Structure formats: structure tokens, C-alpha cells
Amino acid sequence: MEKFFFQYRTFKSVVMYGLCILSALIAVVPLVLIFYHTISLGIGALNVDFFTKLPKPVGEPGGGLANAIVGTMILVGLGSLIGLPVGVFAGVYLAEFGRNKFGTIIRFLTDVLNGVPSIVTGVVAYTVVVLPMKHFSAYAGGFALGILMIPIITRTTEEMLKTVPHSYREAALALGIPQWKTTLRIIIPAALGGIVTGIMLSIARAAGETAPLLFTALNNRFWHTTLNQPIASLTVFIYNYGVSPFEDWIAQAWAGALVLILLIFILSMVVRFATRQRY
Amino acid sequence: MKKFLMFLVVLFMANIATAQLQLNGAGATFPYVIYSKWFDEYQKKTGIQFNYQSIGSGGGIKQVIEGTVDFGATDGPMKDEQLAEAKTKQGTDVLHIPTVMGAVVATYNVPEIGKDLKLTSDVLADIFLGKITKWNDEKIAAVNFGRALPNKPIVVVHRSDGSGTTYIFVDYLSKVSEEWKSKVGVGTSVNWPVGLGGKGNEGVAGQVKQIDGSIGYVELAYAVKNDLPYASLKNKAGNFIVPSLESVTAAALNEAKKMPEDLRVSITDAAGKNSYPISGFTWLLVYKNQKDEAKAKALVGFLKWAFKEGEAFAPALYYAPLPKEVIALNEKKIASIQFNGKPIK
Amino acid sequence: MDVSPELQKTVSPKSFSWNFGDTVFKYLTQFFASLVLLMILLMAYEMYASSSLSIQKFGWSFLTSSEWDPVMDKYGALPFIYGTLVSSLLALVIALPLGIGIAVFLVELAPKWLERPFSFTVELLAGIPSIVYGLWGFFIMVPWLRSTVEPFFSKHVGFIPLFEGAPYGVGMMAAGVILSIMILPIIASISRDVLKAVPISQKEAALALGSTRWEATRIGLSYSRSGIIGATILGLGRALGETMAVTMVIGNRPVIKASLLEPGYTMASVLANEFTEATSEMYISALIEIALVLFVVALLVNASARLLVWSFTRNSDTGGRL
DSSP: OHHHHHHHHHHHHHHHHHHHHHHHHHHHHHHHHHHHHHHHHHGGGOSHHHHHSOOOOTTOOOOOOHHHHHHHHHHHHHHHHHHHHHHHHHHHHHHHHOOSHHHHHHHHHHHHHHTSOHHHHHHHHIIIIIHHHTSOOHHHHHHHHHHHHHHHHHHHHHHHHHTSOHHHHHHHHHTTOOHHHIIIIIIHHHTHHHHHHHHHHHHHHHHTOOGGGTTTTOOOSSOOSSTTSOOOOHHHHHHHHHTSSOHHHHHHHHHHHHHHHHHHHHHHHHHHHHHHHHO | OHHHHHHHHHHHHHHHHTOOOEEEEEEOSTTHHHHHHHHHHHHHHHOOEEEEEOOOHHHHHHHHHHTOSSEEEESSOOOHHHHHHHHHHHSSOEEEEEEEEEEEEEEEEOTTTOSOOEEOHHHHHHHHHTSOOBTTOHHHHHHSTTOOOOOOBOEEEEESSOOHHHHHHHHHHHHHOHHHHHHTOOSSSOOOSSOEEESHHHHHHHHHHHSTTEEEEEEHHHHHHTTOOBOEEEOTTSOEEOOOHHHHHHHHHHHHTTOOTTOOOOOTTOOSTTOOSSEEEEEEEEESEESOHHHHHHHHHHHHHHHHTGGGGTGGGTOBOOOHHHHHHHHHHHHTOEETTEEOO | OOOOHHHHHHSOGGGSOOOHHHHHHHHHHHHHHHHHHHHHHHHHHHHHHHTHHHHHHHTTHHHHOOOEETTTTEEOOHHHHHHHHHHHHHHHHHHHHHHHHHHHIIIIISOHHHHHHHHHHHHHHHHSOHHHHHHHIIIIIHHHIIIIIHHHHHHHHTTSGGGOSOOOSSSHHHHHHHHHHHHHHHHHHHHHHHHHTSOHHHHHHHHHTTOOHHHHHHHHHHHTHHHHHHHHHHHHHHHHHOOHHHHHHSOOOOOOOSOTTSOOOOHHHHHHHHTTTOOSHHHHHHHHHHHHHHHHHHHHHHHHHHHHHHHHHTTSTTTTOO
């Protein structure tokens, strides 16, 4: 009887572990499928024109999404103008001075901000930027993306600064170097690789965002002429083209998705590589 | 990091170098196909860029009221109170300028039926009210005598966004069905009794194409370009009319006689034996008193071009060009556009 | 300044001469840190102020009314709240067992060389943009659900209200499945971190008492329960706010139906669909109020998840970094 019970327990152990392996396999399936479909459906429309030409009107074949690719870069760039300084300095504060109540609250709020849905950020950018300026504009899109970038940069900057050994700080202070110089010239350079990693993560996230751009940057079929007007972005184009009934537009949507995935993939590889050296 | 910033600076510089006059507009998806053609042609000709985003007629009206665009577009005319709101907010009247006409068609995806489904106004209203739920319902069978109808559920697809296509469609349903009028009403977005929502004409056509047993309403061009079958409808005179440019023009000619001064007119459920009943104008919304002289000139130039040369592109894209009578009315409207109280030369 | 306790003891702050640069530096960084707080306050205030019209007119009934009628200008958010909750919970029901399974696999079973590439894969899954999931869901997953999965359900368990109705493909089920794929990486990677933080002595003790390996794992799992709950809530937080992918597959119809095969609507997707198109002041105000509701829900969910995860990992070597 006892032996039987033990066998049952061993059997159960094997079954449960089997289920664990199964769930790991299941998790890989959608990833493989998404990659497979995006590549197989997107590669056809991916050519030189895609990166260099403007979109064509409905029904005329050819054309590309050059303006959307540049638009995404500009939007992310504008977002970085907000996200980088706020994120990095807030991270420095948390790492260097943050061992108090205020620091704990900010750390907590940063994590909470990270969980605010991006579409909500878009609504706020609409009421704060679009309505007063009376225009959909690249600025509004950049503002929304900037808010999204802050928490990621803040938290990684903090974590990375904390990995710099205390002896660095002590040595610098012992030499009579003021603290701000110590931080800017010694601590930050020492952790630079990690900080850049965080920045790239935030760029990857911002580049893939659609929802906050729908009613801030809107879209544009041409090159933008100033940043004070609607601007194209790859993600919004993928959305508009993806739900359209035109075959060539759908193909271009897949091609856009492929470009985005490749971008994310490359950034992730770089991030992996950068952090691997450190640990 | 420095390289990245340098890169940004270069991008911004590049912008200044290519600066060009660009007008922003937003609104209806119904005329999107011809507008994108027009704006493309006009840009080749003059270099002026009209960036038009098809976000839906409701959006077009709202953006015009808020002043976030240089011009708007809609398939359902603005209401009086919306015009008044725009006037208080923007300090100018908004002109309705009809550009082309089109048909809203009931498009469906039922492989067993194939093309040429026949519908009456009652059947169409009942389907969209959720009272007819199967394709082999006897009411459908009654007008499609001798056709094989499958025992499949009907999947209704409608617009999820505010839309002039919706406006034309429900405007028609309200005229022909008391129940629709009292239960649902007319608007650019309504509280649909049944169905799935798709975004834009593109979204509805996309859903219909994907779902077996579905029926939705899109503008004629979207159905034709996607090889989707569409139903012929029984009109006021009692004839089954296939939606086409001719049957739309027939509807417009019958109704254009009583065109009001502000050009806001509904031509659904039109009289006349060849009139397709779900036809409509689509309008550009233009501020009467413009704030920017360069943009005002560009806009007036474009409008003049559109009615002189642009209309010729319409039939190939499944829009009905305007009757001469309406173009004459338009030219009067265009002449009334002003900058700082002075007419545009 | 973060110096080691020994140094702090030996050099008291007073012995430093007052340093202007340091003070400026500290307040400068503190200013930027406060911006995070200001940002959240600004968001809350902006949305509250912009939705005052609808808040005044509908009051609390906004949350309990299921009428969404732009023609009559009457708005109630219940169908969207319902759709958001049901699609997110469905996603959790699918993703939670899988996520825990993956975490156990990575911590207990996977050979060392497999762990890195596998966790890289899972992270990649987390990095794919929402719009790509949407595109894939719309063109690949929805047709599959419509032709294979949903007919199977309606045929075999169609008598249960949960699986009643025609297989549209798009609908609550599609939203739940696509969301589960999207939140799986969060649940899996945090569960892995908390499982790793379980002291090895726990497991050793269980094995020494004659447990099977699975039983030892179970003990580890129950030890890290609060961390895993935190991971679950974080996953929930992401699912609640997910916009593009859900908008493309949920069917966009504001109704409350028991069946998972029926279309639904979420708070995020009604914003994506209707925000630029809303014509009347009341309409836009109601939409902003929905954004406000979503914001508050997301704040609550994330705050409680963070608190749970923090309380668990604070003392372990992961340092609460997720």
C-alpha cells in the first residue's frame, strides 16, 4: 500500500513536471507563429521603395512608408527630449539620495506610472497639448511617448547606478571631489552601459506604441514640414493599413510589422550583449 | 549618446530645408479614395500638400468645431447647433461644399447566395434591427424567389466610429422604418441593436470579407474594389435598383431641384423610378473667413481645380460626379470664401 | 549620498564644508524626481477637469448604466468596464497556469544552457509591439478561432451559456487569448524571479523528509505565493490597458453577454475607436471619463501588485527589480 502510494506520488511528480515542460513549449508556439507569419507575409512588400518612397493613393501599386519610418524616429526623438533628462536625473536622485521617504514614494510612483495604460497617456496628451495648440502635432505625440519612457529610464538608471561599487564613491570623496562631480564624472560613466541599455529599452517600447499616437500625432501621407503638424508613424500606418481591405496595403502593414519586430529584436540582442558583459 | 543627438539635429534641419505649404484635413472615409487621388494629383501639379486623414465624418465635424484642422469633410451635414458652436468657437461660418456623390451599399459575404441578392427596405431594416437573424428567413426568401438560401446566422457588421456612411445609411432606414426612427434614430454614431463594429469603411469591408454569413454597409467603391457582392434595393417607385453611378445620379437629379441655399440636403429614399435609395452627397467643410492667407489661397485654388478637372477622376473610382447645377452653386460658395473679410483673389 | 555605513560613521556630514555645487545637484535631481509625482497628479487633474461635464450629468450612474447612445447623448460605461474585466480575467485564466509552469520549468528542470535562450525568447515575446499582436490576431488567430476552435466549443459545450452563439471569430474569446499571449512573459518572468528567491534550504529540507521533487517544488510555490499573486496582478494591469491588439479582435460592440463567443468592447478600445470622432461636448467628456476610470483602475491594480511583489522580494537578492 505504502509502495503504491509512493509510486502514485512519483507518477504525479512526473506528470506535473511534464505539464511544466508542455507549458514552456506552448509559450514558444505563438512566438514562432508570429515571427513566421510576419516574415512570410511581410517580406514580399519589403523592398527599397518601402524605405524611400511616400505612400501612394488607394489603388495605385507601389509606394513606401519612408515618411512613417522617419516620423517614428522623430517622435521617439521628441519623446527622448522629455524622457531622457527626467528619467536619468530622477534615476540619479533615487540611487544617490533616494534612501528616504520621498525616494520610496517616487520609486513606487515610477512603477505605478509604468503601469498606466498608454492610451490614457494619449488622452492626457490630447487635452494638454492638442487642445490648447489647436493642432494634432508631432509635439503632442512626442509628449505622450516621453511620459511612457520616463519610468523605464528612471528605474534602470537607478538599478545600474546601484551596481557601481561603493568604493568608487568613497575613493572620489576621499580625494576631495565634490559629490556632483563624483556622480557625473565617475559614477555615471561607470554605469553608462547599463543606463544606455535602459534608454534603448524605452526607445524600443516607444517605437512600438500606437495607442498614444492615434489622437496626438494623428498621421500624415506626406513628409511633415514642421513639427507643429500631424506626422506619420510606422505603427499608426500599420494599423490603418492592416484594417483596410486593400491587398497591397495589408502587405505593406505586414512589412511594417516586420521592420518593427526586427528593430525590437536587434535592440534586445544589443541589450543582452551589453548586460552580459556586466554580469 | 552624442551621435544620437546629432542625428536628431540633422533630422530637424532636414525638415526646415523641405518646408512646403501643407494643409491638414480630416473627416469622412466615404470619399477617401477620391480625395487621396485628388490630393495626389494636385500635389504633382502645384506642390501644395493636402494631408487628409480619414478618421470618420464625426471626427471631421468635431475637428472643424475645435479648429484643429484647416478643413474637414463629412457625409452627414453638420447640425444647426454644431454650426452655431463652430461659429462661437472659431468666429466664422462653416461652408458645406458638396464634392461628389456616392452610394452606400449593403454588402454581404454568403458564398451560397453569390451575387445579386435582392432586398427591400423592410427586410434591410429588420436585419439591422436584429429581427431577421437567419439567411433563409422567409422574408428574405420572399423577395429572392427561387434562390438557395443557407440556414446560416446573419452577422451584422457596422461602423464602430462616427461616420457619414452610417449617417446616410441610418438616415435611409429612419425614412423607411418607423421602428428604426423611434428606437435608434439618425446620427453619425448610433446605438446599434445588433452586430460587430469595424473601424472605417475599410474596417467594415475587412470584417465582411473575413466573416462568412456577414452583412454590412459600405460605400460602393469599397465593395467593388474588394470584389464583395452587394444587394439591389427596392426604391420608392417600387423597382429593384442595382447601386451604380447612374442610379445615384438619377437620385441626385430628382432631389437637386430643391437644393437649399446652404447645400445641406439629403437624397436618401429619393423619388424617381431609377433612383438608388441609399445615395448621398459628401461635403468638404471650409471656414468662410480664413485665418491664413497662403492656406486660404491654396484651398480656393484646389476647390476650383477640383470642380473643373477633378470631377473627371470620379467615375473611375465609383463616385458619381456632381450635376452641373450643383457645380454652379458650388462656384458661388467658393467665391464667398474670405480672408480678413476680403474675398480671395 | 549612498556611502557605506562605516564611512558615514567616521565622517560626519558637518565636517564637509558647505558645498554649493552639491546642494544644487541634489535639488536639481530631486526636481526631476518630483516630476514623476507631478506627472501623475497632472494626468489625474486633466482628466478630471475635462470630464466634468459628464461627471456632473451622470454622476455614479455612469459606472452602472449600460446605455451608450451617441444619438441621444446618453452614456454609461458598464459594458466597457465589463468587457475590460472579462477579457483580462480570461487572459489570466489562460496565462497564469502556463506562466507558473514556465517558471517551474526554468528554475527546476531546464538545463543551464537552455535557460538563457529561453528567457530571451520570453522577453522577446514581451517586446513585440501591441500592434503586431493585433495584426497577427486579426489575420491569423481570428480565422483559426472561427473555423476551428469556436465551432468545437459550440458543438460540444454550446449548451453552457458561456459558449453559446455563432462563431464570429472576433469577440471576447479572441481578446482573452491574444491578451494571454501578451501577459504571459510578465507572469512567467516574475514568477521565475520569485521562485529563484526561495531559499534553497526549504527545498533541501522537503527532499530530506522524503518528498518527491514535485512536492518540494510545491512547497517552493506556496512559499512564494504572494510574489506570484503580485506577478498575476501586474499581468492583469497590463491586460486592462492593452489597446491595439484588443481593438482589432474584440468586435467593438458595447453589450454585456454571458457568452465568450459574443463580441464585446473594452475601455481602452472605445477610446481608440471613438475619441477622434466624438462630435458633442458630452460625448468627448464621457470618453475622457472612461479614460479616468481606466487610469484609476490601473493605478489601484499596479499599486497593489507592486506592494505585494515588494513585500516579498525586498529582502531577497532580486532587490525588487522586475
